[in-house]
Amino acid sequence: MSDFSISEPSRGQKWIAGILVVVYALITIMPLVWIIATGFKSSADAIAYPPKVTFEPSLEGYVNLFTTQTRQTEEYFEANPPETWYEEIVHDKGLAIAGPSRFGERFMNSVIIGFGSTFLSVFLGTLAAYAFSRYRVPLKDDLLFFILSTRMMPPIAVAIPIFLMFRSLGLSDTHLGMILLYTAVNLSLSVWLLKGFIDEIPLEYEEAALIDGYTRFQAFYKVVLPQAATGIASTAIFCLIFSWNEYAFAVLLTSGTAQTAPPFIPTIIGVGGQDWPAVAAGATLFLMPVMVFTILLRKHLLRGITFGAVRK
């Protein structure tokens, strides 16, 4: 649209629209700001009435998140005075640090399962997307629809047999089991997105490579792959975000060794109920990477959330 077109909104319109959108944005971001703020509150400040907007920042939540604590007697503290800053924080409440909490482990599980399944689904998805984009695959449209339709199944519906299957294969509560499961769930997204990206690469590049004596396979990984790099990277981030956020399968199929962070964070409890600063601290650490990725991805966001159906 040209600058002087009659359909260009007026200055006044722009101002009003801008103000309304900014107001909505500020309201919608409040819960996220509140999560981050609560992570830095002391437990007393977190449950104060009225809710506290200004407060003395405290790392209590983070210390509680990463450690387990026990109540100790005065004699114990005289024999073992608190040495580090985090021991000081706990000492103020008459507690001593007993050891690390499970948060670190659960977070690492999320990392391992997230990256493992992302790598696999992008790898398999790229191959399949290339074939669907460049070759006459028999029943192509049916296969593509089949791949998409796997996403329509409620996770709980397939969880029953998957639970039984994992139990008989010894995959229950293992990293490998969760990686394979998330890979399968992510494949629909990665095939559809990547097919869109590869469709956009002109055929001429490959034809030129073939005439230069490349085999089909060499043309694929020396010409097409580098061309599709941005597409592959953004697909990978979408797959990673899905695995990172997934809850239904995680809560039903894992309980210990392979439990990821989403089912774990809501179970963080302190004395007499949920320890909100610790929950908020865990949530902050867990949500931060996705916030950063969202900002990096903003150009491809629309494509990702619609499985490539809408491109800008």
Place this chain on the structure above:
Amino acid sequence: MSNSVINRAAEATPPGMARKIKGLSDRTIAWLFVAPTIFLLLAVNIFPLAWTIRLSFTNYRANRPNADVKWIGTRNYERILTDSDIWMTMQATAHFLFWTIFLQVLIGFALAWLINRKFRGNDLWTTIIVLPMMLSPAVVGNFWTFLYQPQIGLFNYVVGFLTGTDPTSFSMIGDVNLAPWAIVIVDTWMWTPFLMLICLAGLRSIPGSIYEAAECDRASKWRQFWTITVPMTLPFLMLAVLFRGIENFKMFDIVVQLTGGGPGSVTELASINLKREAFEKWRTGYASAYAVILFVTVFGLASIYVKALNKVKER
């Protein structure tokens, strides 16, 4: 496709090199590339689905693997379709689906329309608005229970401040009348950006020249909105509704964390009810029949909807 180019190149070169140029045949490569994906999907989706269908005709219970498994025909299906609790669940699901989609379409479209006024900094604000959608629904849903606390919760405080009601006098997740709205609010907060982004793409796809032509014909702004803007964004809007419809029919994570289906069972949506049957009561056969019914419903409704969507697109 480029097949002919390879063949021409192959014919023009000596036989030994020709084989090298061709490498593996196209057919083999295509098959090799697609097979792993299809295989994994068969193993993790179709095989379990077939298994679910088989279990749905039995009285199997997963917590008693050694008990006798009896083939009971369609008894599970009959029991589900005549069970009044299931119809309650369906009502709760319908309420949730209708209101979340209604509110998200309304707010999402309005936001997109405003952002399309192209004020300065609209990119930055769009990115901020999109954030909630990308975050873990379980973790964020869990935190909303804190915001909904009657005394210390931010939500109650703000509502109390704005309306003058006592923030301790109502509990969004503890009250039978308010809980269904508590989950609608969180879902709307989280997923309105989805509708907004897609509507924005729709609005941006309308060429400015159409409005200019309408302007020349002296069509009012109001008329332009209903005869140009709305019909031309409709296919986008319908696609977005399809995605949200399927997702919210399956809704599990946010609601489990917020209310767990309670109080009583007023927010027990289909997936939560199913989880209770399958993993708490361990009625595996019964739950399998339930799962099949849900899947057929989603698939059926989605197919009808896609047909309607294609009709709109053709216009």
